[in-house]
Amino acid sequence: MATACVHARSDLEALVDGDLADARARELRAHLVECPSCRAHHAEASSLPHRLAAVGGPAPPSGLVDGVLRRIHRERVGPVRLWGPLVMEIALSLVVLWYLSGFDGLSLLVQREAGDAGALIGWGLGQAALPSPPAGDVFLLLVCGLLMMTTLYHLTLLSRQGPRLS
Numbered sequence: 001m002a003t004a005c006v007h008a009r010s011d012l013e014a015l016v017d018g019d020l021a022d023a024r025a026r027e028l029r030a031h032l033v034e035c036p037s038c039r040a041h042h043a044e045a046s047s048l049p050h051r052l053a054a055v056g057g058p059a060p061p062s063g064l065v066d067g068v069l070r071r072i073h074r075e076r077v078g079p080v081r082l083w084g085p086l087v088m089e090i091a092l093s094l095v096v097l098w099y100l101s102g103f104d105g106l107s108l109l110v111q112r113e114a115g116d117a118g119a120l121i122g123w124g125l126g127q128a129a130l131p132s133p134p135a136g137d138v139f140l141l142l143v144c145g146l147l148m149m150t151t152l153y154h155l156t157l158l159s160r161q162g163p164r165l166s
Helices: 003-010 012-017 022-034 036-055 064-074 079-124 135-160
Strands: none
Touching: 003 012, 003 022, 003 036, 012 022, 012 036, 022 036, 079 135
């Protein structure tokens, strides 16, 4: 068998599937015109998908779908397990805010943030100047944002957790 035949036969499946570059496909077709042995291999490779489709597969067992659905339903992550970390992070954020500013400071912070949000809305509508946030508020917002990002990361991990096989 010639070297050209070895290379041609290694690319026959890709030619049948249409996965070859145009230049290589032209070279391979030119070789098939000249080589009866490789042409026979190409005919066999071309007919294989049709022969495999004609064979078919065995029918699945009758209880397969019900069994899979039962197992999936049994191993679902419940809402408490999924959203519990978010609730805990929100509670932790409130404790940090309370610790740093007390109840009076917390209510003042909420009022100030509501005022800043209103000013931002006014700025977005073109009715007011952009407010500059105080340094303490930026720190608290940064802490809360980091806690929320941690929660979202944990929720992502929980949502990607696959079923456990025992």
